[in-house]
Amino acid sequence: MFQVVQEQFNRESDLFFLDLQTLGAGAEGWLVLDITAASDHWLLKHHKDLGLRLYVETEDGHSVDPGLAGLLGQQAPRSRQPFVVTFFRASQNPVRTPRAVRPLRRRQPKKTNELPQDSRLPDDVHGSHGQQVCRRHELYVSFQDLGWLDWIIAPQGYSAYYCEGECSFPLGSCMNATNHAILQSLVHLMKPDAVPKACCAPTKLSATSVLYYDSSNNVILRKHRNMVVKACGCH
Template structure:
């Protein structure tokens, strides 16, 4: 059962992340993305998040992220891998960052990548310029400018830089992944140390570590095989019994049947056994997956069950084809089966989880929850 559910989630195996790593800035950002996607529509509870991460900071997610999220099927975050070099380079005027994008999925289109750097407030409110570069050669001999932002000393919070161009290079050719650098200058062009304006590096708190977040759009649709819900064989010989019923006046016949079936007993039976939505809850916690699935703990999937018997009333949400099929089945049951009770409307869910490398992934899954049922 676990293998089947993992297959539905698009995973070949159960992730086993190394959760001893204490970087929490990326999970907190991804938590806010998940929040923005789900809390308004599904009234999602976040008590688990509040226990796992600090939740008293303002939301990471702004209008730009919400715009990118609307067009994305998958979001991944990556933390800075370089160790703290503050003690080794007290007079450095640039800060180097390195991210491992080896786990980026094959076949999905990379639509946007953002670099997130946290800035603490400083007492003097001067103007500064931050520039982010891509390292294109080893030993920092050549840099490619990616993005620039003007900040003030009194500013605090997460700064966002567009690094989509360099990340596309990294995905296509991993040898180009030599890292990023950012530099801070005053208005007169003087370089200063990044930490002097409040930019947080590896020596700062774990909740404020630099990271990048990548947005992807799926290019292919993965279809799973459909298994038959019934092994009952039906006689497909359409000639059998056709002469006997080919001139049957359907209009008069159905009117008489519907009139006779309008009794209280029949109505109650139809209501009780008719096609409708039923409760079904899938618990990730019961599967023992709480160590890698961050949210949700489970979801209400529902299922459709019940009779699609003649006559198909309006509340049974039947298609025109199902109505005709029901009539033919009633006249000659051996010719065709009754219509099936099946979902007529489905909706997706979002799952937030760790992969094997402890990257935090937010993925949308389509057609996971039954919203309504009907006769097909």
Template sequence: HIFPVSSSVQRLLDQGKNSLDVRIACDQCQETGASLVLLGKRKKKEEDVEGKEKDGSEGGVEEEKEQSHRPFLMMLARHSEDRPHRRRRRGLECDGKVNICCKKNFFVSFKDIGWNDWIIAPSGYHANYCEGDCPSHIAGTSGSTLSFHSTVINHYRMRGHSPFSNLKSCCVPTKLRPMS
């Protein structure tokens, strides 16, 4: 699920506040069989959804072991006076200045590969490809610049499993379109 929180976070920043508590209640989770995933360790006593007090000691070592399997929220925010205009979404085009996960433009000419005698039109197509490193903080984020397959391989690589221990993550396309 996606929860739009940009305007709430912006209001907090504009008011000079620097922390945001998010509380999620799922009224129909039990009926549908969905389970709510809790992030992080509890540091102080707090009340659960039913109003019972919890002391934060549950979970312990087991909870720390399972941190790699938990979802997370990553957010970049800045005060509105720092940037009064809306930021344009940037496509990661390879421009020689970046070396992480960028799109390299590439045109396949059927004439160049000797296919122009049997393919009349079009004369070629854009077969762009990805180039560059994909740092682990991006590699573990499903749906960002990686396919699910690459995310799984990266989890093996980060844990030092063969044959992936010496491989670097790389980017893959997130969207493919038909040529016609």
């Protein structure tokens, strides 16, 4: 991967080397490339952003078309589009942009720019298999159904809610994802068999009051913490 430093008319452009990855012919998954140096330069000099250039070569130095090598570009389904991940921090130090990620599929014996028909993914920004993204769902807990009304006076039940949904990369702001969840999702893209996706879980809980009899048959009113899910997110 190179940064285009200066475009030259009628001859090769000036390029700045960024990163190199060595892959086997049968490799598949996401190809991750470090473009931090280029992003730092662009942040300081916005008008110098001339883009990136990707080259694929064999071990003996022969150039190979990225599409024929298995790299998917702008014609790929939305879930396999190349993207850049940027981390910002509030400091005077240069902002780090650690990775540019491009999808890679296994090379087929017949050279082709298209994915096999059975491997195409739907253009679904909400996650795989059409599943909804992580969010809060309705759940009413009935103390009568639990057989607790012999000691609980009130209420007879309450809306507890629960969290369910998919935490697939990229994690949007609506998913309330932690930094750890974002990084775990990135690693999952590269090693799906070794690292699971982030999990949908409560990020904010509230209390609810319960009037009940204690073991001495005294009437107690107590506010119990973390009883109601107020918000969900990816963890």
